[in-house]
Amino acid sequence: MPARSGTPGMIDVARLAGVSHQTVSRVVNGHPGVRPETAERVRAAITRLGYRPNATARALVTRRSGLIGALLVPGPDTDLLVAGIEREVRAAGRTLLLAAVAPGDPAAERLLDRVVDGYLAIAPTPALLGVLGALADPPPIVVVDGPATPLGPAVAPDHRGAARALTRHLLGRGHRTVHHVAGIPGTHGAAEREAGWRAALAGAAVPVPVPGGTGPAAGRAAGRLLTARRAAGEDVTAVLAADDTLALGLLRAFADAGLAVPGRVHVAGIGDRPEAAHLVPALTTADTAPRAVGERAARLLLERVEGRDGAPQDVPAATLRPRASTGSATGHW
């Protein structure tokens, strides 16, 4: 048994106010049926001692911690997803417990030992979902940027619509086909984006997608590969990158190769990162509103956590942001 802690507890407050700890509890939780003057005495004691309720003890008895756990597999727009989630969770008076989880890493387990009122699985891998599925008596779960599963509903950005709109945009500018630099293999977002691209390509030739991933460095590598393909005679005039950071690398690679952009090769990204509008040339992209997605996902989870069985949340459709990087193919030949 550890020594009595230095921080004051309800009992200390009670003693000072000349009441029972139970009355203190009532005051702290705003329960009715406390005489105003008693309450006042208690509040005075609270401020005098600097008393703060012990959330752990409270959680132990109420079986609700006010914590929302987020298991997060890092990807291209996790930051905005998390920003939206954080905002919503905080607005609800709760606290976010965040664990970045390398796919297959045991950190997930650790968070599971905590008492959380609900889980957000952000861009989860199958392995991660497996871990969540193994929970006995699991709390509500919402998947963010992933497929719906038996564990719970999903809220995901309109990856597919974004890719489709961009591809169509490029085709509409006269390109015979559009190449694709793929996202992180095995992720929901990458699969959806590729699917949207394929769908929009209906009729046109479907080139082999170029392996990408995420980040400017990966994009640059992909750009070198496409440059080579072009030199080998392939019809590379338009490229859709799976995210804006890849697109940035592509832009650079094409510049290195002397293929002025926009001019001989046109490039589009996905995600509308803040920098996209300010690049030279400004990057054509589509906004998938990851922040709003995070907010909706959190809201859905919170509704479920609170028992109100949340309505499925709509997600804003991707909105095209045409910019200088995608000119007209015919105009430049």
Add this chain to the structure above:
Amino acid sequence: MPARSGTPGMIDVARLAGVSHQTVSRVVNGHPGVRPETAERVRAAITRLGYRPNATARALVTRRSGLIGALLVPGPDTDLLVAGIEREVRAAGRTLLLAAVAPGDPAAERLLDRVVDGYLAIAPTPALLGVLGALADPPPIVVVDGPATPLGPAVAPDHRGAARALTRHLLGRGHRTVHHVAGIPGTHGAAEREAGWRAALAGAAVPVPVPGGTGPAAGRAAGRLLTARRAAGEDVTAVLAADDTLALGLLRAFADAGLAVPGRVHVAGIGDRPEAAHLVPALTTADTAPRAVGERAARLLLERVEGRDGAPQDVPAATLRPRASTGSATGHW
């Protein structure tokens, strides 16, 4: 008293294994003095029931939660700072409790009600430090990217060195002076960067800093302002932006104004964001290793949390990354 929960507890395991809950506790915590076969029976029961220790109850009695609280005021490199912290906290077998805190927002209070073993204050405002200071019997605190305070030591990136090195680099290329687009007002990072710039300017004319903030949009606005100043006859040939995202906006603004970069105006950023190397022209910047800073800060805190009074942590010196955006002034006149 809530209904007995659905999830199994030690008592359930004990009953199934035919031992006391105390023996289960010993097995779970790896204490010695349990006969191997007994331990085996207990472990079997644990897996059979899917038992997971209740971290809340454990925290209540041990007065240690395994949680590290991070109060975070968003800024230019919070993402990398947090990445480093997360990594280190996880490696220590602990969990990170993250709260983004708008300056002066009461969310901090909420996190304070939790039982955390230690606090990381990331780029804290004075108000935030005030809240932490008001804690009775506070746990160990380490400031990340801020000044050391009576509350605890600080670990911060080498902002000053970065700004100094970059300014010197520009002066060395023949510029008569270097302009500065400032960071977020009131932050430690912005103050340090500006101080480094001033220090390096010793002797040269010190222009009035341009208000910036962070982000490409703010940078673009600052760029327009500098363009106007130049048109008005000021000697604007080199600019140090407080961070890379500002620099990106500057690049764009100068391009808009027909001031080819590098050519008539030279630009440097700070931070070495991944995209800096891949911009066209590639951005000269300095790496302040925020990720390493996050790791060191977390390590220092963890040492203090564990009683080993942590040695002050060194932080890597900023390393200059000269690139195309900063050419020679004389070569272009």
Add this chain to the structure above:
DNA sequence: TTGTATGCGTTATCAA
């Protein structure tokens, strides 16, 4: 080697 008893700080039930 194992079990019993007690307390961590709170909320909830019930009686006063």
Add this chain to the structure above:
DNA sequence: TTGATAACGCATACAA
């Protein structure tokens, strides 16, 4: 309107 008292699930001192 208030106060005893019993949980919540676990770890620890101590007894067996």
